[in-house]
Ligand SMILES: [Zn+2]
């Protein structure tokens with residue numbers, strides 16, 4: 001099926017999304033976990049994959065951070081499947097609508113970007129975050145995914161480590177666009193220097209072979225080496 005790629009058995013990349021990359025990881029018990037939610041309109045792509053290809057009700061959707069291109073479909077996913085939403089507690093208030101998006105401190109570049117995207121943004125509905133992640137490293141329920149707090153892109157950005165498969169889901173803390181592995185985009189980040197420091201300190205002792213970024217192409221082998229070359233040596 002062309003709009004889904006199986007990275008390793010049980011880990012899927014939903015292709016052709018408008019917002020962030022969306023991944024689905026099956027638990028060992030065979031239930032889907034959705035990792036990031038794209039824009040609101042990406043709900044239909046996720047639904048198609050879940051209903052037609054995976055045929056199992058998802059239990060959880062994890063947001064790597066609160067940006068609209070990652071949380072857009074969460075409301076509809078919850079409405080349709082009754083799943084729970086997980087995010088770091090530092091970002092949960094924004095996802096729930098209790099705090100404003102700091103991104104609206106608009107500079108001209110952002111204003112153009114958000115004006116162009118406004119037809120999609122306005123469909124966004126806030127949603128309750130049932131599972132608020134805290135601490136530097138903590139396992140999600142079931143113990144198959146480790147959430148690693150990487151503050152900087154947003155203050156509550158997380159990466160998820162799938163220890164069994166050696167996969168790091170990096171959210172926007174690491175991107176891989178146009179064949180280049182990079183940190184978060186400064187113009188959309190709370191503190192990109194902090195993000196680089198957190199990437200160095202918190203991922204130096206973390207092993208992974210595959211990197212599934214929030215934007216750009218998955219790196220399907222030797223990902224830690226590529227990451228280390230960019231972030232653990234030199235200026236990063
Ligand atoms: Zn993003």
Ligand SMILES: [Zn+2]
Nearest residue numbers: 065067153172
């Ligand atoms: Zn982002």
